[in-house]
Structure formats: C-alpha cells, structure tokens
Amino acid sequence: MENNKPIVVAGGGHAGIEAALAISRMGGSCILITMDKKAIGRLSCNPAIGGLGKSHLVKEIDALGGTMGFCSDFSGIQFKTLNKTKGRAVWALRAQVDKKTYPKYVSKILKTNSRIKIVEDEVVAFSIKKERIVSVKLKKEGFLECSAAIITCGTFLNGLIHIGKNSFSAGRMGEPPAQGLTECLREHGIKTGRLKTGTPPRLSKNSIDWKQTEEAQGDSTIEPFSLFTKRPFKKKQEPCYTVRTNASVHKIIHKNIQSSAMFSGKIKGVGPRYCPSIEDKIFRFKENPSHLLFLEPEWSNSNQIYLNGFSTSLSEAVQKQALRAIPGLEKVEFIRPGYAIEYDYAPPYQLNAGLMSKTIKGLFFAGQINGTSGYEEAAAQGLVSGANALLYTQKKDPFILSRDSSYIGVMIDDLITTHLDEPYRMFTSRSEHRLSLRPDNCYERLADIAQNQGLLNLNQKKHTSLFFKEKNKVLNWVNQHKITLKNKTVLAAKHIKRPEISLLSIIPKEYKKLYFFKEAVFSVETNIKYEGYIVNEQQRMASIQKLEKARIPKNFNYNQLQGLSNESRSRLNKIQPETLGQASRISGIRPTDITLIGINIKKVSRET
Structure with a gap:
C-alpha cells in the first residue's frame, strides 16, 4: 500500500467481493465498505449463476483465482448445461443456487481473510488532489484516506423502485439507496446516466397447484464450475417447474398497461434489451401466443418461489390478476411483488482497459455502475479492478485482458469503446474468437497470466x-x-x-x-x-493483434487530421482509445480513419 493508506472497496456485492479477494490474493490489503454486513454477496434477482455467455465469465473468474464458481458449486441446488444442441464453444453451465447458503459462504470467506477489513458504512463522496484520489468520505465516520478506491454500488446509486404508480427510494427492496456519490462524481467531471432493471414477483409455494405445472429437472450427470471443487462432484438436486402465459394473461396486461411504470412514462432509464419485462414481451412479440415461465425455489425447501420470465413494473393488483389466469396459479399469493428499479451509472467509455478513470488516477469502477447487468459481469469486472487497484498503488503496469485472451477482455473492451446507453449483458456472440475462448480451455489461456499476477x-x-x-x-x-x-x-x-x-x-x-x-x-x-x-481463427487473430499493439499517444490530437469526418473526430475525442484496435471498434469509425490515424502515429513516433 502506498504510504500505508488502504485501498477502499465501496460495495459488498459480487464486484466488491471479487475485487477485495483479488487484492488479498496478490498480497495486498483493503477495507470493504458495505451498508449492511448481512447483505454481502446477496443475490438481488434470480437465484442462479451462469447461463448463456455468463458461464464463460464464471469459468474465467475461476481460472484467475476468483471465488464465484467455487461458491456456486458449494451452494448449487440444480445444475444444467444449456445449448448442448450447438457446438461445444457455446455450451453453457447454469447453476440454480441456494440464496441463503451462497451469501453466507461468500461472507465467511471474506470475514476469515486477515487482509480484508469489513466496515459497515457508506461512501458518499471522495476527494482528489493533483488529479488522483486521496480519500473517501464515509456517511458515519467522515473522511478516510486511501491510496485507491473501487466503486461497486450495484443498483443502489439513487435507486428508485417502481411498482405501478407507486415509487420510492431504495437500492433493493427493503434496503436504502446510496445517495450523494453521484453528485460527487459529477462535480469531478464524470458523466452519469440512468438505467433500469426489473425483477419478478416472489410467490408463496403453498399457494401454487403444482399438479398443473411441468417439472424441469437438472442434468443427471453434473459438472462443477470450478477446477478447485472436489471431485467427484455430486449434489442433491431440486427440480424447477414451468407454466405458460396465455391469451387471458395477455389481455389483462394489455388492458392495464398504463399501470406499468415503464409504459406510463414514469421510468426514464433504459432497461435491458435481453431481459425484457413481461409487458415488454407481450408488446414486442405479439405473434407469440404464450411465454414460458419458470418456478424456481430460492433456496433448498424454500417457500419462496422466483417466477423467472415475469419481470414487471405493473401494479401489484394487476400482477396478481394476470398470474391467476394461469393454470396452477389460480390462487397464487405474493411474498413480494415484482418491481422495476432505476439507478445511476457512469458510462464506461470514461475508463481505461484496467477499469480506472481516465481523469482521476486511482479511482476504479466495477459492476452495474459501468452499465452492465448480471452477477457474473460484475464479478469479472471486480476481479480486474481489484488487481489493477493494487498494481496502481505499487506503481506497476496494469493487468489488461485482451479480446483474444478471454470473454472478460471482450466485455471490458466493449464497455470502454462504446457509448453504452442500455444495460450490457455478455453473450458468446460478442466475441470474434469463440472457438479459441471455450470454457474447457480457460485455464490454458489464463493460468500463466494469473500466476504472474499472483492471483492464485x-x-x-x-x-x-x-x-x-x-x-x-x-x-x-x-x-x-x-x-x-x-x-x-x-x-x-x-x-x-x-x-x-x-x-x-x-x-x-x-x-x-x-x-x-x-x-x-x-x-x-x-x-x-x-x-x-x-487454426484458421488463430491466423485471423494474429492479423488483428497488429492493430492491438499499435498504441495511440495520450492526448493525441485528432483535430489536426485532415480527412477525418466530424463524426469520427467527435467520437475519437470522446472515447480516447488507447490502441488502433480499440479505435477500429468504435461505432462509426471507418477503415480509412484507422489507416489515417496509423500513418500519423508513425509520423509522430519518428519525430519524437
């Protein structure tokens, strides 16, 4: 630690957990600030880890020494490999996890780590000096000097929950929002925006007629996420169940669409394209006569059932009316209604490839504050930001994962080279190198990197x-x-x-x-x-690597380049790519622009 000042991790969600643990594995120490120690590692929405694209991230986190895969294996109550009708490169493991066991186990790992100090407080502001962070302000204890800080606030930044026409401030149902930090970010020149996500109602198990549902079992032969989970891997599995919406359900939602906070215009934030609400599904996919819903236990022998596929901001009364039109749910009762939540984020084009702010040294961001959705995306960013925060304090080169090394590298590159205006979710289709970035070869790809960084x-x-x-x-x-x-x-x-x-x-x-x-x-x-x-893919990768190695000087003057369109000039000045490869992936940048920039980089290099 620089001058014995701690690294501060703000937030005890999946990003904060992996950040703190990465710092500790590399021999550093940190202070993890959380509003509620009991909420560490809490699964805010669905009780599952992995799935399409996301399982690749979990495997890579594991290869880099992270804990998400191992904890998922420990707390899993159903395991299933998805996409098995397709090629092996896109097979995806999904684990239904016990929502009580998972956070307890993660919390135990953190609390027994002597290099991690957990403090129950809230980061509301920070101070900078000479363009670098020097302290964070805690709500209870005031200013705390730090050598670096990682912001991992999830949906808590000015969180606003919507259930029909009712709205109230919260970071999660039953938990207060984080307030003040957004205003501090803006004061220091960091741009912010507003996004939205949603969650379905939680149903009472005893109010469901299970005879009218269809059973959905896990795989008979199961595989763990983690290489470090004990073999042979055997778990007692619990079934999930399915039901389908119908014309009556759709009619009720159509008739009451103005009770949806999203459709009434109350919600200003943009929601996730690939996780639409039930009202969104019905309006966007009118040709579908029904939609599949999964009834998933939130923990072993749980009376609380997660209704996967029915995310909504409809009023509680309309939610209940619509669900009671489904066979098996005629007498359904809620433990908690579904809701939408709006929250602040900081568009990640303002970060470098190590997830550090381009304008404030030592300030890192990870998770939903970067506009991503999902536990897995957050955890992967947390690991990278944690490693880089420690390396920054040690004045060492940053830990950078390239697009051709990992899906984590693909995700971070996507985030920092695009103007993100909707929640980002990982898919295998986002990678140009799917055959080379398979789950089964993640250890070959990343083990040397992990060992060199001290992450194992x-x-x-x-x-x-x-x-x-x-x-x-x-x-x-x-x-x-x-x-x-x-x-x-x-x-x-x-x-x-x-x-x-x-x-x-x-x-x-x-x-x-x-x-x-x-x-x-x-x-x-x-x-x-x-x-x-x-072999063919690796040959293509070799040609692309030439662009990745061509670095663009800091504060490169794009305004002096004749031949660049005003649109290209504006986007390049805004995002400030670090390499020609990054520049080539910015939306609207033409191949001729890359050639022009490349010629001028060589010219500048010769002159210096």
Missing part, C-alpha cells in the same frame, strides 16, 4: 498444475496410440476427428482414475475435433 493461492496452483499434467497424459496417449480399422492403422488422434467417435469410448480404463479425467478428455477431444477451424 497455493491450492489453486496445485490443482491447475495437476489438471495440465493429466491433460498432457491424455494428449500423449491419443498422439501415440494406434487403432486398427479394416486392415488400416491410424493414430487415435486422427480417429477421433470423425464426428461419431468419442475419446471416452476408446481410451483405456486406467485413465479413468485421473482426478480430472472428464475435464482432460473433453478438452483434448474438443481441440482435436475443432483443430482446423481453430
């Missing part, structure tokens, strides 16, 4: 090393063992290239004793089956 503890290093050793053992077998087919002998590696042949069906039984047998076999087989496509 001794146990994690041991497990990672064992996985590589066992994978190489399997790889050596397929590259050396020959198989005879119709008087023709071929290497096992060549035989496996055939789509109908699996490595599991031909590998000797003694290999099944390997600790990471399933993972090693799956990864080796995937590399072999996709080899040709992967």
